[in-house]
Amino acid sequence: MIEDITERKETDLKLRASQEAAEAGNRAKSEFLATMSHELRTPLNAIMALSQLLQQERIGSLNEKQNEYVNSIYSNGEHLLALINDILDLSKVEAGKEELLLSPLPVSDLCNYAIWTVRDRALEKGLQLTSEIDPEADICIGDEGRIKQMLVNLLTNAIKFTPAGQVSLVVKKVPQGISFIVSDTGIGIDSNQFQFLFEPFKQLDSRLNRQYEGTGLGLALTRKLARLHGGDVTVTSTLGKGSQFTLFLPDSVHPGEINSKFKIK
Ligand SMILES: Nc1ncnc2c1ncn2[C@@H]1O[C@H](COP(=O)(O)OP(=O)(O)OP(=O)(O)O)[C@@H](O)[C@H]1O
Numbered sequence: 001m002i003e004d005i006t007e008r009k010e011t012d013l014k015l016r017a018s019q020e021a022a023e024a025g026n027r028a029k030s031e032f033l034a035t036m037s038h039e040l041r042t043p044l045n046a047i048m049a050l051s052q053l054l055q056q057e058r059i060g061s062l063n064e065k066q067n068e069y070v071n072s073i074y075s076n077g078e079h080l081l082a083l084i085n086d087i088l089d090l091s092k093v094e095a096g097k098e099e100l101l102l103s104p105l106p107v108s109d110l111c112n113y114a115i116w117t118v119r120d121r122a123l124e125k126g127l128q129l130t131s132e133i134d135p136e137a138d139i140c141i142g143d144e145g146r147i148k149q150m151l152v153n154l155l156t157n158a159i160k161f162t163p164a165g166q167v168s169l170v171v172k173k174v175p176q177g178i179s180f181i182v183s184d185t186g187i188g189i190d191s192n193q194f195q196f197l198f199e200p201f202k203q204l205d206s207r208l209n210r211q212y213e214g215t216g217l218g219l220a221l222t223r224k225l226a227r228l229h230g231g232d233v234t235v236t237s238t239l240g241k242g243s244q245f246t247l248f249l250p251d252s253v254h255p256g257e258i259n260s261k262f263k264i265k
């Protein structure tokens, strides 16, 4: 039996070519973003350093209005810097240029740091903030800065989207790894929205005067970093009742879905 597969072969080739073009385009975009973010940070650092000098009144005293404006320059600068850092991080991971510095880390140090970082924000809103660590989950393997960043991102969200009640961080030993579970009693998320949560720049309530500040980069970045560790971030939630985000990190790190470089400390 003879079958003419020319057409199938041609379609295969076309498909592969368009896949490669899409990947190259994506890489170019990520590289462009990484360079741009870097270029943006330099002048912004100058703006922030100089406005801080003015704030400290080392150059001369400020009147009330001047003080108000300088404070506004500084806090907006801080906001912009955080945004640029997130974009830079995300594009670095997407371009396959993120290097994880892996080492065994005491889980209690990671949790204490994360809780300490968000404590004031929870207190301001009158939320109860607790943490609990399974004694069996004492050490995890990963990049210290990145794990702290992921935990802080999840806790910051939990606090931001919880008007009243509590936020907790529970760490459990699970088969083949450790789970960091961040739960809140906040506004919750409709399950048909789960698919959009981890998309960059995606915020679920996109009404014009959105009540909550943010850019929609936190979860996209957190999931990418978790997957780079060979783990993941997953969610369960009930609208109006609260949400639970789980960061799973495996005991032994295998390169994640994205081409990544690893360094062992
Ligand atoms: N704990 C949570 N409870 C309810 N909704 C949440 C929670 N965490 C995230 N979300 C929803 O998912 C969206 C995306 O979260 P993400 O952290 O990526 O963005 P953000 O917090 O709005 O901005 P950014 O993190 O960049 O400051 C949020 O805008 C919000 O709509």
Ligand SMILES: [Mg+2]
Pocket: 153, 156, 157, 214, 216, 217, 218, 219
């Ligand atoms: Mg966020």
